Amino acid sequence: MEGVDYLADERKKAEFDVNEMKIVWAGSRHNFELSDRISKLVANDPGFSKEGRTMLPRKELFKNTLRKATYAWKRIIELRLSEEEAAKLRHFVDEPAFTDLHWGMFIPAIKGQGTDEQQKKWLPLAYKMQIIGCYAQTELGHGSNVQGLETTATFDPQTDEFVIHSPTLTSSKWWPGGLGKVSTHAVVYARLITNGKDYGINGFIVQLRSLEDHKPLPGVTVGDIGLKFGNGAYNTMDNGVLRFDHVRIPRDQMLMRVSQVTREGKYVQSDVPRQLLYGTMVYVRQTIVSDASNALSRAVCIATRYSAVRRQFGSQNGGQEIQVIDYKTQQNRLFPLLASAYAFRFVGEWLKWLYTDVTQRLQANDFSTLPEAHACTAGLKSLTTTATADGIEECRKLCGGHGYLCSSGLPELFAVYVPACTYEGDNTVLLLQVARFLMKTVSQLGSGKKPVGTIAYMGRIEHLMQCRSDVKQAKDWLKPSAVVEAFEARAARMSVACAQNLSKFDNPEEGFAELAADLAEAAVAHCQLIVVSKFIEKLQQDIPGEGVKQQLEVLCGIYYLFLLHKHQGDFLGTGYITSKQASLANDQLRALYSQLRPNAISLVDAFNYTDHFLDSILGRYDGNVYPKLYEAAWKDPLNQSDIADGFHEYIRPLLKQQLRTARL
Numbered sequence: 001m002e003g004v005d006y007l008a009d010e011r012k013k014a015e016f017d018v019n020e021m022k023i024v025w026a027g028s029r030h031n032f033e034l035s036d037r038i039s040k041l042v043a044n045d046p047g048f049s050k051e052g053r054t055m056l057p058r059k060e061l062f063k064n065t066l067r068k069a070t071y072a073w074k075r076i077i078e079l080r081l082s083e084e085e086a087a088k089l090r091h092f093v094d095e096p097a098f099t100d101l102h103w104g105m106f107i108p109a110i111k112g113q114g115t116d117e118q119q120k121k122w123l124p125l126a127y128k129m130q131i132i133g134c135y136a137q138t139e140l141g142h143g144s145n146v147q148g149l150e151t152t153a154t155f156d157p158q159t160d161e162f163v164i165h166s167p168t169l170t171s172s173k174w175w176p177g178g179l180g181k182v183s184t185h186a187v188v189y190a191r192l193i194t195n196g197k198d199y200g201i202n203g204f205i206v207q208l209r210s211l212e213d214h215k216p217l218p219g220v221t222v223g224d225i226g227l228k229f230g231n232g233a234y235n236t237m238d239n240g241v242l243r244f245d246h247v248r249i250p251r252d253q254m255l256m257r258v259s260q261v262t263r264e265g266k267y268v269q270s271d272v273p274r275q276l277l278y279g280t281m282v283y284v285r286q287t288i289v290s291d292a293s294n295a296l297s298r299a300v301c302i303a304t305r306y307s308a309v310r311r312q313f314g315s316q317n318g319g320q321e322i323q324v325i326d327y328k329t330q331q332n333r334l335f336p337l338l339a340s341a342y343a344f345r346f347v348g349e350w351l352k353w354l355y356t357d358v359t360q361r362l363q364a365n366d367f368s369t370l371p372e373a374h375a376c377t378a379g380l381k382s383l384t385t386t387a388t389a390d391g392i393e394e395c396r397k398l399c400g401g402h403g404y405l406c407s408s409g410l411p412e413l414f415a416v417y418v419p420a421c422t423y424e425g426d427n428t429v430l431l432l433q434v435a436r437f438l439m440k441t442v443s444q445l446g447s448g449k450k451p452v453g454t455i456a457y458m459g460r461i462e463h464l465m466q467c468r469s470d471v472k473q474a475k476d477w478l479k480p481s482a483v484v485e486a487f488e489a490r491a492a493r494m495s496v497a498c499a500q501n502l503s504k505f506d507n508p509e510e511g512f513a514e515l516a517a518d519l520a521e522a523a524v525a526h527c528q529l530i531v532v533s534k535f536i537e538k539l540q541q542d543i544p545g546e547g548v549k550q551q552l553e554v555l556c557g558i559y560y561l562f563l564l565h566k567h568q569g570d571f572l573g574t575g576y577i578t579s580k581q582a583s584l585a586n587d588q589l590r591a592l593y594s595q596l597r598p599n600a601i602s603l604v605d606a607f608n609y610t611d612h613f614l615d616s617i618l619g620r621y622d623g624n625v626y627p628k629l630y631e632a633a634w635k636d637p638l639n640q641s642d643i644a645d646g647f648h649e650y651i652r653p654l655l656k657q658q659l660r661t662a663r664l
């Protein structure tokens with residue numbers, strides 16, 4: 001029981017009020033109480049047990065997910081949970097399921113792209129789960145290039161219907177979650193054709209399966225696309241394939257907020273921008289940023305607790321060995337991830353605000369902030385999911401050999417998380433969207449159009465192109481103004497360098513393609529600036545609780561100094577800092593690691609995760625790792641008998657043969 005006492009000692013070292021930090025992490029007292037209550041409700045309900053999940057064959061795994069999702073719905077109804085509480089419950093059940101897409105994409109697509117009338121008709125059915133929907137956009141041949149989708153929706157004025165058709169193999173819908181085995185309906189993205197003219201992509205509500213016996217409707221071929229990465233993991237989801245053979249739907253099932261087709265077959269474009277068709281993706285990308293902080297904090301919680309329990313080397317006079325968390329290399333790998341989890345939390349909060357603001361504006365027909373919202377959601381989705389996927393894998397390595405066991409929770413967390421780098425937009429493709437936005441901004445600098453919001457810094461381009469860091473000693477790197485200027489100057493100079501290189505090409509598209517790798521790096525620099533700025537802005541707020549703000553300052557410092565160290569080439573290459581100043585930044589970073597060290601365990605306790613949610617022996621709250629690892633091994637099906645199945649067939653004949661050879 002050594003571990004139990006050990007983490008208790010660690011907790012005593014905390015220099016701040018952990019309960020207050022829990023509220024900062026949750027975003028508000030209300031959010032904290034909500035998460036705390038619902039996570040415990042899920043953890044204490046045997047219906048949501050995760051026991052043996054990674055051992056189940058696919059069919060059983062999937063059925064188990066159906067059972068859990070239905071049980072969750074039953075509890076939501078019985079307990080009369082609000083929409084907010086219900087969403088939390090699904091979150092803490094912690095198993096990818098068709099319901100994620102139903103609530104997370106099908107309903108938002110109808111809300112964002114449907115007319116009031118369409119919303120009135122479809123949303124009540126969806127809210128009661130009398131229909132179950134998915135988001136069918138991606139095809140076998142195209143995912144990133146949405147304009148390249150091939151499914152057609154041809155208007156037939158004779159019958160006032162659209163004919164939905166998959167003209168080629170590559171037009172088969174491929175990937176939509178919840179489609180394979182569950183959804184009764186889908187929002188299908190298809191090329192709208194009327195009067196022989198192709199008007200590009202639009203959304204259509206299409207029924208796929210009978211509401212009576214769940215059989216695919218005539219003309220619909222639908223199934224699961226097969227086993228995915230990892231054991232268990234995302235295989236709880238029925239990502240699907242779907243083909244249409246001239247399936248007819250009424251005209252009013254075209255989502256008509258952005259454009260309409262009249263009874264006569266006339267195409268009418270509303271005064272809202274066509275980009276609103278992509279609105280569901282903007283919404284989901286924004287939620288993915290908060291999810292990144294959830295996933296990363298979970299991995300970091302496991303790796304931090306285990307790093308305090310684990311000891312290697314350095315025993316003096318028969319005393320205890322060193323806790324691996326005390327190695328500076330371990331700190332240099334772990335603490336920036338802990339800081340990133342907090343950074344992503346705060347930028348996620350801010351992005352939620354931005355999204356709400358843009359939605360309100362859109363409702364009032366003000367579309368001015370849409371490009372920035374797109375650039376921010378795309379860029380931050382890309383930045384945070386890349387860092388989180390890499391971070392989870394780093395946490396696995398930080399846990400040494402035991403991190404490779406499924407019982408550490410890390411392999412499954414990684415396998416479930418890593419597709420976030422691809423879905424909702426491949427991370428590189430999304431960075432290039434940010435780069436386009438940046439190049440447009442730079443090209444308009446002389447036009448008198450003042451950059452606002454996250455690109456307001458470009459308005460000070462002349463200063464940012466020539467200023468130099470005035471850092472003279474390590475602690476100067478703790479000054480927010482010094483840091484923000486460093487990140488602004490680096491981002492601005494990288495963008496301007498790209499713009500200058502682009503201007504050498506006669507054809508801008510050719511130039512963009514040729515310089516894509518540099519452009520993606522400039523986009524990363526811009527996105528890192530946003531995260532750093534939002535963290536610093538958070539610290540300017542009034543934050544109650546003894547020592548809480550100080551800890552956040554340490555975390556913020558670690559976040560930006562680690563980035564500065566990692567991307568030293570950019571900061572030096574653009575000439576904003578000298579190598580001496582880079583080295584001072586590193587000195588300060590090391591000092592911050594030492595300040596963070598006694599608080600590390602309490603900083604991960606502030607995430608307030610239940611052992612059920614973490615589902616990790618290495619990350620147990622009580623640190624009681626070794627007895628539980630030992631116990632868990634014996635639960636493996638291989639250990640149900642001393643003699644393995646297959647012994648008589650394979651091992652015994654082998655041994656006999658060796659015996660004969662030995663006698664020879």
Ligand SMILES: CC(C)(COP(=O)(O)OP(=O)(O)OC[C@H]1O[C@@H](n2cnc3c(N)ncnc32)[C@H](O)[C@@H]1OP(=O)(O)O)[C@@H](O)C(=O)NCCC(=O)NCCSC(=O)CCCC(=O)O
Pocket residue numbers: 100104135137138143144145146147177275276278279281282284370371374422423424425426429430433436
């Ligand atoms: C990559 C692009 C952006 C390219 O679009 P395009 O129209 O060919 O590109 P373009 O000419 O560069 O852009 C035209 C213009 O559209 C703008 N734009 C592009 N996207 C958006 C948006 N979301 N909101 C607002 N504006 C947007 C661009 O900035 C361009 O604007 P501009 O003309 O420069 O003013 C797009 O096609 C795209 O988003 N691809 C990624 C596909 C994707 O994310 N699929 C998601 C499928 S659902 C899913 O994965 C579910 C995940 C499961 C889960 O969450 O659990």
Ligand SMILES: Cc1cc2nc3c(=O)[nH]c(=O)nc-3n(C[C@H](O)[C@H](O)[C@H](O)COP(=O)(O)OP(=O)(O)OC[C@H]3O[C@@H](n4cnc5c(N)ncnc54)[C@H](O)[C@@H]3O)c2cc1C
Pocket residue numbers: 101135136137138141142143144145174175176177234239419422423424425426427428429432516
């Ligand atoms: C687990 C999971 C769940 C999903 N759920 C859904 C869903 O519910 N509904 C749905 O419709 N879709 C879903 N998708 C599909 C997903 O949205 C797409 O896979 C994603 O948008 C990436 O598109 P792609 O597969 O076409 O990748 P590709 O674009 O083919 O990417 C392949 C490679 O090409 C590169 N590349 C592509 N274009 C460019 C470019 N212009 N410049 C430089 N590099 C480029 C990419 O960076 C990448 O390295 C899901 C995918 C996964 C993995």
